[in-house]
Amino acid sequence: MSIRRLPEKLVNRIAAGEVVERPAAALKELVENALDAGATRVAVRIAEGGILRLEVDDDGCGMTASDMALALERHATSKLPTDAIEDVTTMGFRGEALPSIASVARLTLESRVAGADGWRRVIDNGSLIAEGPAALAKGTRVMVEDLFARVPARRKFLRSARSEYAACLDVVKRLAMARADVGFTVEHDGRRVLDVQGGQDRLSRVAALTQRDLAANSIGVDVERGEVRLGGVISLPTYNRGIADHQYLFVNGRPVKDRLLVGALRGAYADLLARDRHPVVALFLDLPTSEVDVNVHPAKTEVRFRDPQLVRGMIVGGLRRALDEQGFRSVQRPAEAALAAWQQEPAAPAPTSGFLFGQRSEPAVHLFGADVAPPPADAARVYDRMMPFAGASAPIAGRAEVAEAPPPVAADHPLGIARGQIANTYIVAEAEDGLVIVDQHAAHERLVLEQLRRGMAGQAVPSQGLLLPEVVEIDEPACDRLEAAAAQLSALGVEIERFGPAAVMVRATPAMLGAIDCHKLVTDIADDLAGYDAALGLSERLELVAATMACHGSVRAGRPLNVAEMNALLRQMEVTPHSGQCNHGRPTWVKLAMDDVEKLFGRK
Structure with a gap:
C-alpha cells in the first residue's frame, strides 16, 4: 500500500x-x-x-x-x-x-x-x-x-x-x-x-468544594525547601473516605494525577490509616518550571520531576510533621447518625413502690471495674418508705470512694477526668467543654504502637526474658524471613533465634505487652514480613509488624479498669502523637459538646 x-x-x-x-x-x-x-x-x-x-x-x-x-x-x-x-x-x-x-x-x-x-x-x-x-x-x-x-x-x-x-x-x-x-x-x-465566589482563601475554597466540615477536621501544610514549596490542607487520619476521590493534587497550579505524588501521599499516612481508607487532601506543589516537565501527557495530567526523591521526601516528611504536631487530636464531633440515635423517652406512669433504678433482682453492677453488690433487704425497706412513689426496687447504682488525693480539675486536661466505664470498653470522661468517650482498646493500641516506633528510631524497647524459652514451629521460608529480620526485631523487644530448619526460639518479648501468646505473635510477624516482602523495604515492613505487635499487647475491650488506670490512659493520650486515631484510622475518642447534651434534654 x-x-x-x-x-x-x-x-x-x-x-x-x-x-x-x-x-x-x-x-x-x-x-x-x-x-x-x-x-x-x-x-x-x-x-x-x-x-x-x-x-x-x-x-x-x-x-x-x-x-x-x-x-x-x-x-x-x-x-x-x-x-x-x-x-x-x-x-x-x-x-x-x-x-x-x-x-x-x-x-x-x-x-x-x-x-x-x-x-x-x-x-x-x-x-x-x-x-x-x-x-x-x-x-x-x-x-x-x-x-x-x-x-x-x-x-x-x-x-x-x-x-x-x-x-x-x-x-x-x-x-x-x-x-x-x-x-x-x-x-x-x-x-x-x-x-x-472569587477571592476566597485556600482552606475555604477546598472546604466549599469537598465537605463543609473539612475545615474543622483538617491540618494546614506549609513546607519550603529552596525554591520548592508545598502548601495546602490535609484531613486528620480519622476524617477519611472509602475511595480516593477527594485527593486533589496540583503542580504549579495545574491539576494532576501523578503516581509519584499519590504514592508519597500514601506513604505519609502509611501507619495511620487502614489500607482501604483514604484521606481528604488538597496539596499545591510550586517549583521552578525548569524542575518539572508538564508536557508528558497530551491532557497534561501527568508530570515528570527532575528530582523525584526531593519531591517525595518533601511530601512524606512535611505531612508527617504536620500530623505529628496535632498530638491526640481527632474528629471532634460524633457521627450525625450516632447522635440521632439518642432519643427522649416518653414519661412513664407513676409507679407505686420500690426503688428508682430498676428491679431488685438485677445482678451486681460494675463501677470503675469493681463489683457492687445489691443493697440488703432492710435498705430496700428504707427506700420503700422514703420513696413510696418510685418505680420497682433495684440495686444501688454506685458507691462513694475515699479520696486519697484532691480530685483533678477537668479544666486542666483536654481529655477531661474519667468518671466511669461503659460495657468495660468505653471510658467516659468529663471535660471542661463536654463529654468525652474513649475506646480503651483503640487508644491503648495506638499508645503501644508509638512506643514501639520509638524503639525502631533507636530507643530500644525494654524486653522481658521468658523463664522458659518457647519454641514456635512454622514453615522454613517464614523462619528465613524472621532470621533475616532478627536484629531489627530485637530493637522492638522481640528476641528470637533459629531453632532448626522449621522453628524459631523466642527468648524475650516486649515488656509492655505483658503475657502474650508467643506462637500467635511470631506467626503474625512472619505473615506481615511475607505479605509485604516484594513491595516494601524492611523498615517499612517493620512498621506494619509494630502495628501487629501493638494489637497483641493493648488493653482489650471488656477489661475492667479502675479510675487511676483510666486517668493514666487519658493523660498518656494527651502527650502521645497520633493518639486521636487507632492503627486502622478509626477515632479513639469522640466529644459530645455540652450544647449537644443540653439539646438532648430539651434545654436548648
Missing part, C-alpha cells in the same frame, strides 16, 4: 482522539482557556452530562475576529510567546483544543475585546457554516453541541449522561480549587449545582 497524505479533516479527528475523549476533556480545555485569558468569573452550563451541550462563559480579555479565526487552526496558540516550551506557565499550550473539538462537534465561538465589537464563528464538524457580529460583554463564550454526533464509533463508548456529568463536575472542581481567586458557577440541565 502506497503512502498518502491524510486529509485535513481526518487529521483533526485523529488529534481530537488525543485531546477530547469525553465531554469532561473538552470542558477542561475550555475552562483552562478561560483562566489563561485572565477571567475572574467562569460560568459553565451543561446539558445531558455535556453530550448534548457544553457552554463556558468568561469575562477574560477576549479575542478579535482575526484572532478567533487563527485560534481555530491547529497548532496556533498565544500561550507560547517563545520556543522555550519548558518555561510554559499557562494551563494549556498545545494549540489543538478548539480545532480538535470543532472537528467532532458543532462549536460556536463568540468573543469581544474591550472597546471593540463582538464577533461570532460557528464550526460544524470541521466546516465553517456561519460568522458575523455578536452581542456580548467583554470576554468569550464557547458552546459545544452534539459531541461525537457524526463519529458513532466514539459516541457509543461514552458513558451515561449521569456519569459524564460527574466527570465534568470533577474537572470544574479541580480547576476551581487551583484558582481560589476566580468565581465559578456550574448549571446542569438548568439547575445550579455549584457556586463559589
Whole structure:
C-alpha cells in the first residue's frame, strides 16, 4: 500500500482522539482557556452530562475576529510567546483544543475585546457554516453541541449522561480549587449545582468544594525547601473516605494525577490509616518550571520531576510533621447518625413502690471495674418508705470512694477526668467543654504502637526474658524471613533465634505487652514480613509488624479498669502523637459538646 497524505479533516479527528475523549476533556480545555485569558468569573452550563451541550462563559480579555479565526487552526496558540516550551506557565499550550473539538462537534465561538465589537464563528464538524457580529460583554463564550454526533464509533463508548456529568463536575472542581481567586458557577440541565465566589482563601475554597466540615477536621501544610514549596490542607487520619476521590493534587497550579505524588501521599499516612481508607487532601506543589516537565501527557495530567526523591521526601516528611504536631487530636464531633440515635423517652406512669433504678433482682453492677453488690433487704425497706412513689426496687447504682488525693480539675486536661466505664470498653470522661468517650482498646493500641516506633528510631524497647524459652514451629521460608529480620526485631523487644530448619526460639518479648501468646505473635510477624516482602523495604515492613505487635499487647475491650488506670490512659493520650486515631484510622475518642447534651434534654 502506497503512502498518502491524510486529509485535513481526518487529521483533526485523529488529534481530537488525543485531546477530547469525553465531554469532561473538552470542558477542561475550555475552562483552562478561560483562566489563561485572565477571567475572574467562569460560568459553565451543561446539558445531558455535556453530550448534548457544553457552554463556558468568561469575562477574560477576549479575542478579535482575526484572532478567533487563527485560534481555530491547529497548532496556533498565544500561550507560547517563545520556543522555550519548558518555561510554559499557562494551563494549556498545545494549540489543538478548539480545532480538535470543532472537528467532532458543532462549536460556536463568540468573543469581544474591550472597546471593540463582538464577533461570532460557528464550526460544524470541521466546516465553517456561519460568522458575523455578536452581542456580548467583554470576554468569550464557547458552546459545544452534539459531541461525537457524526463519529458513532466514539459516541457509543461514552458513558451515561449521569456519569459524564460527574466527570465534568470533577474537572470544574479541580480547576476551581487551583484558582481560589476566580468565581465559578456550574448549571446542569438548568439547575445550579455549584457556586463559589472569587477571592476566597485556600482552606475555604477546598472546604466549599469537598465537605463543609473539612475545615474543622483538617491540618494546614506549609513546607519550603529552596525554591520548592508545598502548601495546602490535609484531613486528620480519622476524617477519611472509602475511595480516593477527594485527593486533589496540583503542580504549579495545574491539576494532576501523578503516581509519584499519590504514592508519597500514601506513604505519609502509611501507619495511620487502614489500607482501604483514604484521606481528604488538597496539596499545591510550586517549583521552578525548569524542575518539572508538564508536557508528558497530551491532557497534561501527568508530570515528570527532575528530582523525584526531593519531591517525595518533601511530601512524606512535611505531612508527617504536620500530623505529628496535632498530638491526640481527632474528629471532634460524633457521627450525625450516632447522635440521632439518642432519643427522649416518653414519661412513664407513676409507679407505686420500690426503688428508682430498676428491679431488685438485677445482678451486681460494675463501677470503675469493681463489683457492687445489691443493697440488703432492710435498705430496700428504707427506700420503700422514703420513696413510696418510685418505680420497682433495684440495686444501688454506685458507691462513694475515699479520696486519697484532691480530685483533678477537668479544666486542666483536654481529655477531661474519667468518671466511669461503659460495657468495660468505653471510658467516659468529663471535660471542661463536654463529654468525652474513649475506646480503651483503640487508644491503648495506638499508645503501644508509638512506643514501639520509638524503639525502631533507636530507643530500644525494654524486653522481658521468658523463664522458659518457647519454641514456635512454622514453615522454613517464614523462619528465613524472621532470621533475616532478627536484629531489627530485637530493637522492638522481640528476641528470637533459629531453632532448626522449621522453628524459631523466642527468648524475650516486649515488656509492655505483658503475657502474650508467643506462637500467635511470631506467626503474625512472619505473615506481615511475607505479605509485604516484594513491595516494601524492611523498615517499612517493620512498621506494619509494630502495628501487629501493638494489637497483641493493648488493653482489650471488656477489661475492667479502675479510675487511676483510666486517668493514666487519658493523660498518656494527651502527650502521645497520633493518639486521636487507632492503627486502622478509626477515632479513639469522640466529644459530645455540652450544647449537644443540653439539646438532648430539651434545654436548648
